[in-house]
Amino acid sequence: MTVANSQETMPAKAPLSENVTWLLSRMTALATLIVALSFASPYFFQTGNFVNILKQASFQFLMSSGLTIVVLTAGIDLSIGAVLGLAACVGASFLANGQIFYGVGSALLVGFTCGLVNGSLIAYLRIPSFIATYGMLWIAVGLSFVFMDGQVIYGFPESFRVMGSGFIGPIPTPILIAAILLIIMVITLNHTKLGRTLYAIGGNRNAARLSGMPVKFWEMMAYGISGLLAGFAGLVIIARTGAVDAGVGNDLLLPTIAAVVLGGTSLMGGRGGIVGTAIGALILAIILNGMNLLGVDTYWQIGVLGSVTVLAVLADDKISKHIDMRG
Amino acid sequence: MTELSIQNGDPRKVWARLGDVPAALYLLVILFVGLSVASPYFLTQANLINIVLQASVVLIISLGMTLIIITEGIDLSLGPVLSFAGVVFGAALVAGWSFPVAMIAGIVAAMLIGGLNGYLIAYHDLQPFIVTLGTFGLAMSFAMSISGGESISGLPSGVQWFNDGHILGLPFPIWATAALFLLTHILLKHTRFGRYVYAIGGNRKALQLAGVRVNLWQTSIYVYAAALAGFASFIMTARTNAAHPTVGMGLEFDAIAAAVLGGASFSGGKGTLFGAAAGALAVATLRNGLNLMNVAAEWQSAAVGVVIIAAVAGDAIRGRT
Numbered sequence: 283m284t285v286a287n288s289q290e291t292m293p294a295k296a297p298l299s300e301n302v303t304w305l306l307s308r309m310t311a312l313a314t315l316i317v318a319l320s321f322a323s324p325y326f327f328q329t330g331n332f333v334n335i336l337k338q339a340s341f342q343f344l345m346s347s348g349l350t351i352v353v354l355t356a357g358i359d360l361s362i363g364a365v366l367g368l369a370a371c372v373g374a375s376f377l378a379n380g381q382i383f384y385g386v387g388s389a390l391l392v393g394f395t396c397g398l399v400n401g402s403l404i405a406y407l408r409i410p411s412f413i414a415t416y417g418m419l420w421i422a423v424g425l426s427f428v429f430m431d432g433q434v435i436y437g438f439p440e441s442f443r444v445m446g447s448g449f450i451g452p453i454p455t456p457i458l459i460a461a462i463l464l465i466i467m468v469i470t471l472n473h474t475k476l477g478r479t480l481y482a483i484g485g486n487r488n489a490a491r492l493s494g495m496p497v498k499f500w501e502m503m504a505y506g507i508s509g510l511l512a513g514f515a516g517l518v519i520i521a522r523t524g525a526v527d528a529g530v531g532n533d534l535l536l537p538t539i540a541a542v543v544l545g546g547t548s549l550m551g552g553r554g555g556i557v558g559t560a561i562g563a564l565i566l567a568i569i570l571n572g573m574n575l576l577g578v579d580t581y582w583q584i585g586v587l588g589s590v591t592v593l594a595v596l597a598d599d600k601i602s603k604h605i606d607m608r609g
Numbered sequence: 610m611t612e613l614s615i616q617n618g619d620p621r622k623v624w625a626r627l628g629d630v631p632a633a634l635y636l637l638v639i640l641f642v643g644l645s646v647a648s649p650y651f652l653t654q655a656n657l658i659n660i661v662l663q664a665s666v667v668l669i670i671s672l673g674m675t676l677i678i679i680t681e682g683i684d685l686s687l688g689p690v691l692s693f694a695g696v697v698f699g700a701a702l703v704a705g706w707s708f709p710v711a712m713i714a715g716i717v718a719a720m721l722i723g724g725l726n727g728y729l730i731a732y733h734d735l736q737p738f739i740v741t742l743g744t745f746g747l748a749m750s751f752a753m754s755i756s757g758g759e760s761i762s763g764l765p766s767g768v769q770w771f772n773d774g775h776i777l778g779l780p781f782p783i784w785a786t787a788a789l790f791l792l793t794h795i796l797l798k799h800t801r802f803g804r805y806v807y808a809i810g811g812n813r814k815a816l817q818l819a820g821v822r823v824n825l826w827q828t829s830i831y832v833y834a835a836a837l838a839g840f841a842s843f844i845m846t847a848r849t850n851a852a853h854p855t856v857g858m859g860l861e862f863d864a865i866a867a868a869v870l871g872g873a874s875f876s877g878g879k880g881t882l883f884g885a886a887a888g889a890l891a892v893a894t895l896r897n898g899l900n901l902m903n904v905a906a907e908w909q910s911a912a913v914g915v916v917i918i919a920a921v922a923g924d925a926i927r928g929r930t
Contacts, residue, residue, distance in 0.1 A: 358738065358739075360738075360742075403922065407922050407925050407926065408925050409918070409921050409922055409925050410921075412683065412738040413683075413865070413869075413875060413917065413918075413921050414918060414921070416685075416862070416865070416914075416917070417915070417917040417918040417921075418914065418918075419914070420859075420862060420910040420913060420914035421911045421914040422911075423907055423910060423911065424907045424908045424909070424910050424911020424912070424914070425911060426907075427905060427907035427908065428905065428907070428908050428911075528907075535742075536742065536746050539742065543739070549736055549739060579754060581750055581753035581754045581758060582750050582754065583750075584746040584749050584750050585747045585750025585751065586746075586750070587746050588742065588743035588744060588745060588746025588747045588749075588750075589743060589746070589747060591739065591742065591743045591746075592729060592735070592739070592743035595735055595736075595739055595740075595743075596733060596735060599733065599735060
């Protein structure tokens, strides 16, 4: 089920009409949300709030960017929130002593390692990605709790906290970081051999293999990169909050997946991309911001996230089937 | 997965059974021997009954999970579905509804989520894990908003009575679990429903060509699994004598572990209820043993995570040779 029907030849990139339909549907969603919320709440249409939304979207984008790569290869990473949490906890233990280099390095290493374990189970042992990463989810949660032993770690160096809560010029640092990551990933995915390989693994695995691409290796690396970026996102998040406990990654899975599918990346692999995820993160941030401003009970957040995820998958499925039928 | 050759999903294949059941049984035997040596409390009648009681909720959920995995699906929402059903049951009782009506309300609540799962998966051909992850959130929100995020206590005394009652030395919940196992077994082995469960996992296209309303049957599998989770919520509610909105957290995970340990395979058409039951007992024994050795709950989950991956990896390696 993780592997799309391999006999089918799917184009590595979606046809133009699909891109146009996709862009139209997202712009409509964005415009509708913005107009509706502007009427519904007097606090929404204000510069301060927009900066808030952009910041929130930036954090969301950092979390969802790695997952996008995995989803492009027709996989899923359910462990992303838990791995982010574990990496943040391990990193924080060094950061609290002022050891920025070891703190950042260890967090990235933990994320990368968890991702590589996922990736090797999936690429080489052919375990379905949702089950391998689901197991990893609970392993990472367990390790975080054992590592933290019920403690909260706080007191990071100011020079580190700039990453999450500082400004560079007039721009909040996390927005800048997200923008830079977006540019790097656009270039990597669209203009390098690695990008083409990742699209090909998800779009047409057999063709990729037959054309001599090291499919298994790069499929594994996709999860490795996803874990690495999760570790990075974890660092930025604790730089913002200034403290970390074992539960830091608990509720991050559903929004992370929601941003990717809202961004139109197909769970069947090979279609979509990182720009979509950035837009998905923005839509998600606006929805959550709107719910906050309208005073919707926080109990409903996870339900709304779940519904939005399923609706986005359903809508894209209908759109692509419709276009496929017309040829 | 693609490397596995999927035959016609015949459950009577001897090699399939020989290859499937042991993972759970091996683990059970190892745990029993190891824990008997490690802890003097392990091999006492009270503790053994306790293990079976602990296993009962997971066992019931794993029955439905097994059916779903046989059809190449997964249901991540069953934990929150159990919470949701329990909260509806509890709220209905507190509101003064009679037992049967409150139970029906709880089951119907669960079945609605199951129906939504099945509808989206079968009729719209969406991936099971993403659909059930979405309804995971939905069921959780329902449970939280009905209960206001708090435990619903002050339930009528009948709830406690169900947990404490015994027949022939065994607590009621164990009998209820056995009854649901038997019911599911009969459904799977002796009805059209059961034949279609295997056929959907083994060869969906052929079934469709034969004129069977596959989508409807597939939906009903998710509805049945959710209904089982609803039943399990009564046992859970009785055990704690309260309905808590997050009580089902992670139960779907143990149920998946139980089904997988019992030999259910994600490449479809394979899986047995006996295996799932043995798997549920193994998971409960593992948690019980780690409890006896004062290992934290989160660490236990990590152990179950390793066990799941090991079982699936074993299955993948076996499937390849």
